[in-house]
Amino acid sequence: MNLMLIAMILALLIPIYEAWQDEDIWQKMLAFASAATKTSVMILVVSVLRDDWMIGVVGVIILSVGNAGLMLLAHLIKRMSEQ
Amino acid sequence: MNDSYVYIIVALLPLVAFMLMLQANPYNALVIRGILGAVAALVYAVLGAADVALTEALVGTMLAITLYAVAVRSSLVIRLGVLKDDWLEAESDPDAAPVDRPSLTQLITHFRTIARRYHLRLELIPYPDLQSLNQGLTEKEVHVTCSPRSPQPEHNSKTDEEKSPSYYTVTRIRRLYDILQTELSSPTICLTYVAPPDTGEKH
Amino acid sequence: MIHLLSNFCIGLGIVFWFWGTFPLLGKRSVLFKLHSLSVADTLGSMSIIFGLLLKIPSEWSLLVLALISLAIWNTVLGYVLAYCSSSGGRDER
Known part of the structure; x- marks a missing residue:
C-alpha cells in the first residue's frame, strides 16, 4: 500500500512538472485540473489507509467543491484572452 | 505516522512554492497557486489536520484565486x-x-x-x-x-x-x-x- | 480474495493515471491532452476509489459520494475547459 502511494506521488509530479515548463495558460490549467483530482484522491487513499473517517470527509468535500474554483478561473481567463 | 511517503509529500510543498516564485506572468502564477493550494491541502490532510486542509482547499484555493484573478484583471x-x-x-x-x-x-x-x-x-x-x-x-x-x-x-x-x-x-x-x-x-x-x-x- | 481484487483495482487506477498524464508532457494541442486526461484520469480515479470501497465497505456512503462527484464534475470540467480554451484561444494565435 505504501508503494502504491509513492507511485501516486510520482503520477502527481508529472502535472506539476508540466505546469512549470509549459508557458501556455491552458496547458497549465489542464495540469492544475489533473493535480487537483490527484491530490483529493490521494487524501481519500490516505484516509482509508489510516481508517480515519475525518480525513475522508475532507477529501470528498475537496473533490466535490474544489473543481468549482477551477471553472471560475477558467471563465475569468477566457474573458481575459478575449480582449 | 513515520511512513516514508509522508516525507515525500511534505517535500512537494516547498517544491511547488519555489515554482510559484519563479513565475513572471501573474495569471500563470495564479494557476500555480492553485496547484500549491491542492498540494498544501494534501500535506495538511496527511499530517492529520483535517480542518486546516478543508480551510486551505476552500479559502486558499477557491476564494483567494478568484479574488486575485479579479484584482489582477482590474489593476x-x-x-x-x-x-x-x-x-x-x-x-x-x-x-x-x-x-x-x-x-x-x-x-x-x-x-x-x-x-x-x-x-x-x-x-x-x-x-x-x-x-x-x-x-x-x-x-x-x-x-x-x-x-x-x-x-x-x-x-x-x-x-x-x-x-x-x-x-x-x-x-x-x-x-x-x-x-x-x-x-x-x-x-x-x-x-x-x-x-x-x-x-x-x-x- | 477481496483484498487481492481491491489491490488490483488500485493498481489498475494508477496505471490509468500514468497513461492519461504522460500525454501532458508532449507538444500536442490542448484538446488532445484534455481528451486523454479526462478519460483516463477519471477512469483511473474511479477505479482507485472502487478499490478503496472494496477495502472498507463500512465507509460506502462517503466513497459512493466521491465516485458520483468525480464522474459528474470531471465531465463538466472537461466541457468547460474545452469551451473556454477553444473560443478564447482562437484570437490569441
Whole structure:
C-alpha cells in the first residue's frame, strides 16, 4: 500500500512538472485540473489507509467543491484572452 | 505516522512554492497557486489536520484565486483614450488609412504587443472631442491618450516645419512613459509626459 | 480474495493515471491532452476509489459520494475547459 502511494506521488509530479515548463495558460490549467483530482484522491487513499473517517470527509468535500474554483478561473481567463 | 511517503509529500510543498516564485506572468502564477493550494491541502490532510486542509482547499484555493484573478484583471490595465471619429474610421476600414500617416489600428496593435510583453491589458476608451480627451487625462480617467493633433498648440507650431509626427501620445504615469520610450520606436509617434497637476494627493 | 481484487483495482487506477498524464508532457494541442486526461484520469480515479470501497465497505456512503462527484464534475470540467480554451484561444494565435 505504501508503494502504491509513492507511485501516486510520482503520477502527481508529472502535472506539476508540466505546469512549470509549459508557458501556455491552458496547458497549465489542464495540469492544475489533473493535480487537483490527484491530490483529493490521494487524501481519500490516505484516509482509508489510516481508517480515519475525518480525513475522508475532507477529501470528498475537496473533490466535490474544489473543481468549482477551477471553472471560475477558467471563465475569468477566457474573458481575459478575449480582449 | 513515520511512513516514508509522508516525507515525500511534505517535500512537494516547498517544491511547488519555489515554482510559484519563479513565475513572471501573474495569471500563470495564479494557476500555480492553485496547484500549491491542492498540494498544501494534501500535506495538511496527511499530517492529520483535517480542518486546516478543508480551510486551505476552500479559502486558499477557491476564494483567494478568484479574488486575485479579479484584482489582477482590474489593476493590470492601460486605459488608452482615443478620439471617437478617429476610432470609428479605423474600425470601419483599416486599409483606407492615408498613406502619409499610419492608421490608428496599426498603432493600437503596436500598443497591444507592448502591453502583452509586460502582461498588461489594453482598454480603449473613446472620447467625442479633443477637449474631453485632455480632460479625461487630467481627471485620471485614462492613463494614456492618443490623438492626431497635439494637445499643446505651441508644441504643434514648433514641430510644424520639420516632419511632424502624426500621432501624439501623452501619458501621465512616469513608469508607462519609460516603458513606451524604450519600446515605441516609430518616428511617427511623439511621446510626451505630463506630470499630474496635483502631486500632493496620495494614492 | 477481496483484498487481492481491491489491490488490483488500485493498481489498475494508477496505471490509468500514468497513461492519461504522460500525454501532458508532449507538444500536442490542448484538446488532445484534455481528451486523454479526462478519460483516463477519471477512469483511473474511479477505479482507485472502487478499490478503496472494496477495502472498507463500512465507509460506502462517503466513497459512493466521491465516485458520483468525480464522474459528474470531471465531465463538466472537461466541457468547460474545452469551451473556454477553444473560443478564447482562437484570437490569441
